Structure formats: structure tokens, C-alpha cells
Amino acid sequence: MPSLHRKKRGGAVFEKENDMNGDGGGKRGRNESHDEDVVNDEEEEDAPQASPSHKRIKKKKGSSSSAADDADDTAPPEISSPLRDRHLNPKGTPAEAGIIHEVYVENFMCHRKLSVKLCRNVNFIHGQNGSGKSAILAAIQVCLGAGARRTHRARNLRDLVRKESGADCPGAKLRVTLLNRGADGYMPDVYGDYITVERIISLRAGGFNGYKLLDADGKERSRSKKDLDAMLDQLNIQVENPVAVLDQEEAKKFLTGKEEDKYAFFVKATELERLDRAYASIHDNILEQTAMEERARDSMSGAIENTKKLKMEWEQFQELDKLEMEAQELRAKYGWSCHSEFMEQLNDEMKVCYSD
Secondary structure, X not given: OOEEEEEEEOOEEEEEXXXXXXXXXXXXXXXXXXXXXXXXXXXXXXXXXXXXXXXXOOOOOOOOHHHHHHHHHHOOOOOOOOOOOOOOOOOOOOOOOOOEEEEEEEEEOOEEEEEEEOOOOOOOOOOOOOOOHHHHHHHHHHHOOOOOHHHOOOOOHHHHEOHHHOOOOOEEEEEEEEEOOOOOOOOHHHHOOEEXXXXXXXXXXXXXXXXXXXXXXXXXXXXXXXXXHHHHHHHOOOOOOOOXXXXXXXXXXXXXXXXXXXXXXXHHHOOHHHHHHHHHHHHHHHHHHHHHHHHHHHHHHHHHHHHHHHHHHHXXXXXHHHHHHHHHHHHHHHHHHHHHHHHHHHHHHHHHHHHO
């Protein structure tokens, strides 16, 4: 424990702090000129020696506790907001969705087989250099969708497979089991209380390299990367965000890096980089769709002209049909008119015959 010694000199207080370390410690003097640390010589002599963990404070002239009480009474009441504690879990509430429950690796980096079960609070993993602490963090990143370069351990996934496993090694297997309880769970009716993400890194030609989503019973439910992204988005897991996963290289860049490195860290931490990529992808899709539309219009120009020509011919045929219908009506009228004229002649002839 550091020891504090006070000395009088010119109405000011000097402190010397001796750090009790293995080398005997260093000494440091500090001149405190604040009003609360200034004491009179008479008070210094009469006052009992205080312990190092306590400070003697003398109130300024004209100050009183009643003034503070009056200020507290006149202060406006604190406004309670329903969003004030929205990021805090109530006391006694168990951990729910998104908590890592277990990490399993096989033939990954320096581990032949390793299973690590984590508690629902803060977890500390310690060990000697080269014991595989960072491999656990890299396994979580790779299994949850990050690339090999993001781990700063390899350039491609095959370089992460354990070298000592030999030529007959089929590859590496990673599994991360997440808690899926509560209102924020991802499709709890399908996956249950736990979701296991499995990623296979195959060294054999034609082997499966991809993701599997397993339910609480270990049954495979999906192999789609879109389902994995939807699950990570639902559980708010960002393995490529340095604020969420801060490895050694990112920490070095943040602490000792240049301004450009710190700005890159800021862009990643605030998700501006991801949004920029998303907007750039949307912009590229718009340009591609526009170019496809122009190419389609160019290729359809001849078909459009042919369509217009056929439309004109069709309209002409429609006119011919109308004329044909009118001709049929006129023929029918002509037939009925002939019939009427014939009946009139017949009636006239019959009248002449009856009169004779």
C-alpha cells in the first residue's frame, strides 16, 4: 500500500507518496494549492494524525451545508424516461439470447480437440504464451462469419487448420453454441433454447465448406449463410466490430497506431464501414440494373418495331371484321326486303284472281 506523509511549508501541504514495490519504490512530491487541502499551522499541530486513506478537508469561508440543501430543494425534479434504463437488464434476471454457452474446436490452430464452457457473466481465459487463448477468440470469429484475415492469424481458412494433424486430416470443425431464450431469441419455436453454429473447414477436394445451424437437440436446420446473418442480426452479434471483438492487432492499432489507423478503428466500431459497403453495393446494383435495362431496350428495339407493325395489321384486320359483319347485316336486310317485295306482289296477284 502506498504511504502518504504530510509536511508543513509556507501554509501549503506537500504529499510524498512512496510506492512499496520490489525495487524500494520511488518518491514523488506534489504541491496541493486547493483551498480544501490548505490548513493552518495551529490546526496542523492540534489535529490528530490522520490515516493515509482519509483526507482532512476544510470548508471555504461563507460555505454551509444549508446552502447545498437549499440548492437541492430548488433543483428541478428529475424526469424519468422509459428509455433511460433500456440497455440495462433488471437485477436477478438470467441471461437470455446471444450469450455464448460453449465453444468447441477440432484440429483448429494449436488445439486438437477443445471444449470450453462459458458462464453467463464475465469470463477470463488465461494461460501461457502459445497455449491457445487467442485461438478460442479466432474460433468464435470464424465460426460466426468472419474471414481469416479478420483474425490476423492467417490469410485463408486452410492456414488455420492444425498443422500437426498430418496429411490425413480432413479439416477443422468449429462449433459455437448460443443461448436463445427470451423475447429476443431467433425463431425459438424452430431452434429452441440453444442455437449451435457449426463451420467446417475442409482440406479435401469436394468437401463441405460452409455453415450449419443446429437446434437445441443437435438437429440440422439450415445451411444458408443468409439464415446465419439473420440470426446474428437478430441477436445483435457483430464479430467484425472491434468494439465487440478486440484482438491484439486491433488493440495495437488503437493504442500505438497512426491517425489513419484510429480513424479506421472508429469507422469499424460505428458500423460506418459496413453501411458504406452496403450503400456501395446498392449503388452498384442500381447501375447494373440500369445497364441491363438499356441493353434489353437495345435488343428489343427490332421486336418493338415488329410489334408496332403487327399491331397496325391487327387493327386493320379488326376493321375488316367490322366490314364483314356490316356486309352480313346488309345481306340479311336485302334478303328480307326481297321477301317483303315478293309477298306484296303475291298479295296483289291473289286479289286480282279473287276479283275475277
